[in-house]
Structures are given as structure tokens and as C-alpha cells.
Amino acid sequence: MITPVFILLISAALTCQASAQKVLVLLDDPLIRSTHSLYFSDLTSRGYDIFFKSASDRKLQLKDWDEWLYEKLIIFAPSATDFGGDIGEGTLLEFVDAGNDAVIVVDSNPSELMRSTVADIGIDLEPKGTLLTDHVDYVRSSSDGHSLIASEEFVASDAILGNFTDRSPILFKGTAASISPESTLGISILGAPETAFSHFPGKAVIENPLVANGHATLVAGVQARSGARVVVAGSVDMFSNAYFTLAGFETASGNKFSKAGNRAFCDEVTQWAFHQRGVLRVTNLHHSHAGKQEQPEWYRVTDDLQFGLDIHELAGGIWEPYRADDVQVEFVMLDPYVRADLQHNDQGHFHTAFKVPDVYGVYKFVINYCKPGYTPLDLAKRVSVRPFRHNEFERFLVAAYPYYMSVFSTMAAFFLFGFVFLYHK
Amino acid sequence: MQRSINDFKSNAAVILKSFNAEYTKTPLRIKVIDAFMVYALLTAAVQFLYMLCVGTFPFNSFLSGFFCSVGFFVLSVSLRMQVDPSSDEFKGLLPERAYADFVLCGCLLFLVVWNFMG
Numbered sequence: 001m002i003t004p005v006f007i008l009l010i011s012a013a014l015t016c017q018a019s020a021q022k023v024l025v026l027l028d029d030p031l032i033r034s035t036h037s038l039y040f041s042d043l044t045s046r047g048y049d050i051f052f053k054s055a056s057d058r059k060l061q062l063k064d065w066d067e068w069l070y071e072k073l074i075i076f077a078p079s080a081t082d083f084g085g086d087i088g089e090g091t092l093l094e095f096v097d098a099g100n101d102a103v104i105v106v107d108s109n110p111s112e113l114m115r116s117t118v119a120d121i122g123i124d125l126e127p128k129g130t131l132l133t134d135h136v137d138y139v140r141s142s143s144d145g146h147s148l149i150a151s152e153e154f155v156a157s158d159a160i161l162g163n164f165t166d167r168s169p170i171l172f173k174g175t176a177a178s179i180s181p182e183s184t185l186g187i188s189i190l191g192a193p194e195t196a197f198s199h200f201p202g203k204a205v206i207e208n209p210l211v212a213n214g215h216a217t218l219v220a221g222v223q224a225r226s227g228a229r230v231v232v233a234g235s236v237d238m239f240s241n242a243y244f245t246l247a248g249f250e251t252a253s254g255n256k257f258s259k260a261g262n263r264a265f266c267d268e269v270t271q272w273a274f275h276q277r278g279v280l281r282v283t284n285l286h287h288s289h290a291g292k293q294e295q296p297e298w299y300r301v302t303d304d305l306q307f308g309l310d311i312h313e314l315a316g317g318i319w320e321p322y323r324a325d326d327v328q329v330e331f332v333m334l335d336p337y338v339r340a341d342l343q344h345n346d347q348g349h350f351h352t353a354f355k356v357p358d359v360y361g362v363y364k365f366v367i368n369y370c371k372p373g374y375t376p377l378d379l380a381k382r383v384s385v386r387p388f389r390h391n392e393f394e395r396f397l398v399a400a401y402p403y404y405m406s407v408f409s410t411m412a413a414f415f416l417f418g419f420v421f422l423y424h425k
Numbered sequence: 426m427q428r429s430i431n432d433f434k435s436n437a438a439v440i441l442k443s444f445n446a447e448y449t450k451t452p453l454r455i456k457v458i459d460a461f462m463v464y465a466l467l468t469a470a471v472q473f474l475y476m477l478c479v480g481t482f483p484f485n486s487f488l489s490g491f492f493c494s495v496g497f498f499v500l501s502v503s504l505r506m507q508v509d510p511s512s513d514e515f516k517g518l519l520p521e522r523a524y525a526d527f528v529l530c531g532c533l534l535f536l537v538v539w540n541f542m543g
Contacts, residue, residue, distance in 0.1 A: 395543050396543065397482075397483050397486070399479055399482060399483055400483035400486035400487075402471075402472060402475050402490070403472060403475075403483070403486040403487055403489065403490030403491075403542070404486065404490070404542065406468050406471070406472050406490040406491075406493065406494055407489065407490050407493045407535075407538055407539075407542060409468065410465065410468060410493050410494055410497050411535055413461055413464060413465070413497070414497065414531050414535070417457070417458075417461050418524075418528070420457050421454065421457065421458070421524060422524065424453070424454070424457070
């Protein structure tokens with residue numbers, strides 16, 4: 001008896017509990033703790049235990065033997081040239097590879113350490129000293145140049161933005177980043193306005209800026225293959241109390257806004273990064289002959305089968321039925337022979353029925369579901385498809401009656417011939 | 426043109442006439458074999474036409490039916506050669522011996538056909 005191999009890759013499903021998770025916040029400037037107190041108090045009210053440490057603290061410890069001491073990491077240390085304690089080069093990457101989440105915030109002058117850390121995750125920061133500038137639609141209240149920008153270029157994903165529903169513009173002052181077009185893991189959560197570009201402040205622009213025309217990324221999100229999520233933001237000010245509580249501002253094009261969306265946005269994006277939303281879980285993957293319950297180990301070619309699974313998503317710490325019309329299953333033997341949309345019943349049960357192709361071999365049911373903001377689902381279940389057995393073919397078909405008749409008549413002729421040949425001299 | 430057709434007609438008539446004249450001399454036993462051979466050929470032809478119309482789907486049935494007729498035809502030809510008094514090739518062979526061979530081969534053919542037919 002061959003047991004079907006069942007591979008489930010939902011590494012993130014374990015990180016669903018929000019109860020008192022430990023968050024390490026690394027600061028290079030202790031003042032941030034007070035200038036950004038609203039952001040941290042929002043986090044505390046969500047039930048996180050926050051530990052503030054200086055980035056250069058000599059006693060800094062992220063890992064005790066093989067155990068991570070913190071599940072989440074927030075870094076507000078754009079100028080840190082070296083981490084203290086046991087955090088060496090690559091420790092942060094190891095932390096992420098182990099499936100832990102991080103929020104990394106830099107500003108217009110990130111240290112080489114921060115730059116390489118972020119680059120390891122797949123986000124390329126603009127050159128040191130550059131600022132995102134917009135001479136067309138900057139925010140008026142800004143005192144220095146045109147580098148305070150209000151952006152409304154949000155990613156189209158409720159999984160990431162969550163309860164940030166009013167989509168107020170986000171105030172941003174800092175460095176832009178770019179995500180490599182080949183990157184399959186990174187997404188731009190907040191983009192730059194069309195007219196913004198990245199350049200050294202105060203210098204004449206004599207060549208095309210590297211990042212312009214809306215290709216700049218202000219806040220980037222990465223879902224690592226380990227299931228970890230990392231958010232990289234290019235502005236420390238963006239998270240500050242000053243922007244959180246700003247009572248209205250006006251842009252150069254004359255649009256007036258009563259408030260900035262920073263507080264809700266930063267909170268929701270952090271919730272996303274900390275796996276409070278957009279986490280999918282698959283259970284009860286099942287296939288059987290049409291109308292039957294028992295899960296067979298093989299099908300015969302051209303059999304009718306039904307396939308189903310339950311998908312739930314994490315919302316506010318509770319698993320709720322997932323509702324989407326774009327989940328597909330593929331029936332693959334090297335190539336997908338069948339690709340079918342899955343219907344759902346609003347209870348999280350997705351199902352479909354199709355006919356096994358008329359080609360025998362070893363197939364897999366494959367679900368490869370990657371939607372921005374959600375944990376990717378990549379699962380496969382193997383099943384064999386065999387040809388008809390020799391005694392399973394249809395017999396005595398009406399279409400074959402003339403052939404049968406010819407055989408009988410020939411045999412009768414053979415018999416008759418015997419009499420004629422032997423007895424009629 | 427008209428002339429050549431007339432030539433063809435008269436030639437064909439002459440050939441058929443001489444064939445007919447010669448064939449009447451054939452013993453009755455050989456004529457009986459010929460009749461069964463024609464029957465087997467016609468059956469094979471009808472099955473082939475039917476296959477062309479309906480398709481090859483029960484292909485095993487078609488093959489068994491078709492080859493049953495063709496095989497019967499071939500065996501009849503062999504028998505005819507062996508019992509033909511005008512031929513010297515099988516002079517020492519008794520007609521009964523030839524018929525026994527024919528029956529044995531026929532039984533073998535039908536055995537195979539029956540197993541392949543369903």
C-alpha cells in the first residue's frame with residue numbers, strides 16, 4: 001500500500017497567536033522612544049511586549065543558543081554602523097530565515113550596515129544622502145525644500161492595509177527604494193507619486209534620476225520563503241507623533257487634507273508584518289470519485305473526480321473562512337492537464353469537479369496560490385491514474401455486430417462447405 | 426474513340442466467352458470451392474466498407490471479423506490448389522488429406538478469431 005505523499009508548506013501558520021509576543025525595538029537615538037511614542041503605544045495596546053534597546057548595546061542578545069529570544073524585531077536605527085552584543089553580520093538575515101518578522105525603518109542617511117541588511121532582503125535603497133523630492137506636489141508646511149511628500153499610491157490589498165480604509169495620504173520624508181523587477185517576494189506597499197524623484201537635495205539635476213515616474217517605493221514589504229515578513233520603510237519621521245497627530249496640511253497643488261493617514265497606516269502595516277492578517281491556512285484537503293467520500297489512491301483514466309479543501313484566513317487572531325474566487329487547482333503530470341477554478345460555499349470550503357484526462361501516469365493536485373499580502377499557498381498531493389484493465393473495456397457493442405455476424409456466417413459457411421465437399425461427388 | 430470502345434467491348438466479350446467455355450469444364454467440387462471463396466471475399470469487402478463508414482472503434486472486432494473472412498479465403502485457395510486435378514503440383518496428395526489440413530487450419534483460425542472478437 002503506497003501512502004500518498006502530502007506536502008503542506010504553510011510555515012507561517014504557527015505564528016498566529018498574538019498573546020504577549022516579544023518585540024525587540026532597536027534604536028540609535030533614545031529620543032525616538034518619546035518622539036514616536038504613539039506608534040509604540042499602539043503596538044502595546046495590541047498586546048505586544050516591547051523591549052527597547054540601543055542598537056549599539058553591548059549586552060544585546062537576539063538568540064540564546066538556538067532559541068530566538070524575540071519573535072518580532074523593529075529597527076529604528078538608520079545611522080547604526082554596528083550592532084552590539086551577539087548581533088553580527090547575517091544575524092538579522094538568520095532571524096528572518098527562521099520565520100521571524102521585522103520592521104526596518106531607515107531615513108535619508110542610512111549606514112552601510114542598514115543598507116546591506118536591507119539589500120539582503122531584496123530592497124535596494126537609493127544612494128546615500130538622496131532624498132525623495134517632488135517639486136510639483138510637495139506639502140506646503142514643509143520648511144526644508146520640497147521633500148515632504150504626501151503619497152496615496154497604496155498597494156491594492158486589503159490584507160495588508162486592513163482597517164486603514166479611509167486611505168488618507170501618507171506624509172513621507174526620507175529615502176526612496178526600489179524592488180528588483182525579478183523579485184517575486186517583494187511588493188511595494190506605498191509607492192511614490194508620479195512627479196516625485198530621488199536626488200541629492202540642493203544639487204542640480206543634470207542626469208535622469210535613478211528612481212522616478214512613480215517607480216520609487218516608499219514602504220516595501222517582503223514575504224520570505226521561510227514565511228517571515230519584513231517591512232522596509234524609508235522614513236523615520238513617517239512613524240513620528242508629529243505626523244500622526246498633524247491637524248491638516250495643504251499640498252502645492254492646492255489640495256487640503258484634514259489629517260494624514262500615517263497613524264492608521266503604520267499600525268496596520270505593522271500588524272500585517274507581524275502576521276496578524278493575510279495568513280492563510282489549508283485543512284481537510286480531499287479528493288474522491290464523484291459522489292463518493294472515500295479517498296482512493298488511484299483513479300482510472302476518464303473517471304469523474306471531485307476535489308476540495310478548506311481555506312481559512314487569520315483576522316484579528318481568529319480563523320475565519322476565506323472568500324475568494326481566484327483559487328485554482330491544477331492536475332499536473334509535468335504539465336497541467338487540468339486547471340480548474342475552485343468554487344467556495346462562504347464557509348471556507350473550496351471545491352471543484354473534473355474528469356481525469358485520458359492519459360495515465362502519476363499526477364499531482366497542485367495549488368499554487370500567491371496573492372499580494374497573503375501567505376503563499378504551495379501544496380501538492382500525489383495520485384496515480386491507471387489505464388483500463390483488460391476486463392474493464394466495454395464488450396459486445398452494437399457497432400460491432402456486423403463483425404460478429406461475419407464471423408458466425410463464415411463459420412457456418414465452413415461447416416456447410418464440409419458437407420458439400422465431402423458428400424457431393 | 427468510338428472505335429476503341431467497341432474494340433474493348435468485343436475483346437472483353439471474347440475473353441469472357443472463352444473463360445466461360447473453359448470454366449464449364451471445371452469439376453463441380455472446384456466450383457463449390459470457388460463459390461465459397463467469392464462469398465468470403467464479399468464478406469470481407471462489406472466489413473471494410475462498414476469500417477470506413479462507422480469508424481475503427483471496436484478495432485479488435487473489425488480485425489477479427491475481417492481477418493476471419495480473409496483467412497477463410499486464403500485457406501480455401503490453398504485447398505483449391507491441392508485438390509485441383511488439372512495441376513500436377515500436389516499429385517500424390519489425397520483430397521481427404523488436403524481437406525483435413527484445411528479443417529485443422531480453419532479451426533485454428535476460428536479459435537484465434539473467437540478470442541480476439543469480444
